[in-house]
Amino acid sequence: MAEHEAVTERLMRRVYLGLREDNLDPQDVVALACELLDWFHCTDAILEVVERNPAEVSPAEMTALARRVLDDVGFDPGFDLAPERVETLRAALRIVARDLPTRGIEGEPEIEILEDCFPVGAGVRLADGEQLNWGGPVLPNMCDDPAMALTSLAILIQESLLEWTWQVWPVCPRHDLGVHGSEQDGAAVWWCAGDGGHTLAPVGELACAVGRRRPE
Structure with a gap:
């Protein structure tokens, strides 16, 4: 066998x-x-x-x-046979990283391929060495579409930070509700469920909506 x-x-x-x-x-x-x-x-x-x-x-x-x-047979080439998927993820990380200072996180994060996972997926390592891969890694087939890759990465980072710090982020200042990474009309956004649902900000532009750093 x-x-x-x-x-x-x-x-x-x-x-x-x-x-x-x-x-x-x-x-x-x-x-x-x-x-x-x-x-x-x-x-x-x-x-x-x-x-x-x-x-x-x-x-x-x-x-x-x-x-x-x-x-x-559902063959998936993974990251090794389709390395452009890793480049798509790196480009997505450069976007979502612009939102991290609103959570007080500085430095350049990196994509980390998790070879020990099955199937092999990707997580994020922050500049201080902290690994973010809670809830399962970003899978290779999520990286064929840039918007899906960006949304998946935003969700992974958000859920990992919640598990790590037990603090909700981001938060909609108008409704005081935690928002979530979501794909809306083909774009990755931070989505708030308040008042029937609305976009707080595109992923990567959170600072314009909530300020650069989280309140102390």
């Missing part, structure tokens, strides 16, 4: 990289489909790959079939 999983994982990675680098080997796609079929993964794409002669399948068709096979 473990050997089959290792072979299947290796083939999925090779197929993904072949798609990504535009040098897909049809034999890798066939081998992957056969491995999956042996373990009762039976989808239309897998069956088509197994049943057709690879020499008679055009490169465009094989590319489409390979994508369908990976989608059918």
Whole structure:
């Protein structure tokens, strides 16, 4: 069982990289489909790959079939095969870090890939060394969309600080309610539930709404 999983994982990675680098080997796609079929993964794409002669399948068709096979089995390339996801997270952290001085937190935080987690995810390490990953890390597939990445990172930081300090942050000054990271109309915002709900500020612009530092 473990050997089959290792072979299947290796083939999925090779197929993904072949798609990504535009040098897909049809034999890798066939081998992957056969491995999956042996373990009762039976989808239309897998069956088509197994049943057709690879020499008679055009490169465009094989590319489409390979994508369908990976989608059918829920393959995720993680951070290592899709490093642009880490760059998306770093860009998101630069935005949300602009809000941290309102909580009295200074210095430049960093993204930390949590290799010991399964699946591998990402957390944040503050300049003083404090780790923020409460409630589960940011998963790689959350980083394909910048707004989702920023929202997920804001929520992770907020929940981690709450668990760490037992103090609610941020707080809406108009309603005296804790606000939450949320995606509204495709943008990451700090959302207050008061008066039916409203945006306190876009993530990264909290200081304009509540002042630079939290009250002592």
